[in-house]
Amino acid sequence: MTDTKTRIAAGLERAFAENGFAEPNIDSLREAAGVSLRTLYKYVPSREEMVLCALEHRHRRYMEFVFDQAEAADEPVLHFLFDKVSGWMASEAAHGCLFHAAVAAAPRDERLRALLARHKKEVARAVAELSGLPDRQGEITLIVEGLMQDWPLHGDRATESAKNLGDLLVKAG
Amino acid sequence: MTDTKTRIAAGLERAFAENGFAEPNIDSLREAAGVSLRTLYKYVPSREEMVLCALEHRHRRYMEFVFDQAEAADEPVLHFLFDKVSGWMASEAAHGCLFHAAVAAAPRDERLRALLARHKKEVARAVAELSGLPDRQGEITLIVEGLMQDWPLHGDRATESAKNLGDLLVKAG
């Protein structure tokens, strides 16, 4: 039995991922969290905090989804990475990166910007470690960002483009 | 003297670009448009329409900024393209692509999604025509998307990564 705070965070994450950050009001967030209004505010005392809470939960789930069991790959490591990212988009992020979406909705919010920066930094570090191409970290990051942005529009064609670029990167050393 | 509708569209575009789509209320939009409330509603009869109006104006300005005078380039054409895009980010889009931001704020809005798709399609077509690499359209689009997403975080380093990837693409033919 997961504890209440985690259940709330998971529900909030799902609500924001499905409906964006502008639309959902407190009552729909409460319903998604599956909890009473009083309990919701007890654990997450304002709407702003609800956004941060959802994103922190998102970060943990994303890192686990993309980077766990990475050594089990029997395909080129960048193909494996881009397939994982595409799989994440397909199952969890049909509307694109949730962190960029949050910042886009409220670009003046410094805490959100900081959270985005921290998330992307940790992703870049994990990517560099996984790929074994530390001096190509910038290029791989850019491909991943492009893939996440382009996937909602072009689906698997975006994945193929990412893999092609990855191949060129590997070949060039 | 530009006509009223254009002045309103320009003001709305600026307001949404600076403050995102969730935060600005009608009165701040009115102020940015530099017009009275009555006039604002006369030309743009709802907040939803204001978003669409701003994005249509944005599209025209973006296409002009990035793709006009493209033949005057004396550097590799993809370098020219990525510099243009970076220049756009620096002067106009410090928070990333406004179309993706709009959709991210209200992912259920079909009209917004359609506008995003149309914008990206026209950009992809112009990119293919400019680059002279029509069968690499997917890869170039992905680099451009990655650059626009990554630039707010990494600035010129993102531009360099994009150019490196572009060079690999050209070399591979």
Add this chain to the structure above:
DNA sequence: GAGCAAGTAGAACAATCATTCTACCGGAGA
């Protein structure tokens, strides 16, 4: 100079919002 088109300024309104508060319930431990 009358009339009209196109604007400003801002009050009024109904709806919705985030947040707080009151009242109640089930179970576990002393």
Add this chain to the structure above:
DNA sequence: TCTCCGGTAGAATGATTGTTCTACTTGCTC
């Protein structure tokens, strides 16, 4: 058995929202 603890249900509140409306001004044209 009593009594907290952690929860539910939902009403109350006060601020804010998008939108509409009234009253007034300015410049152009017949």
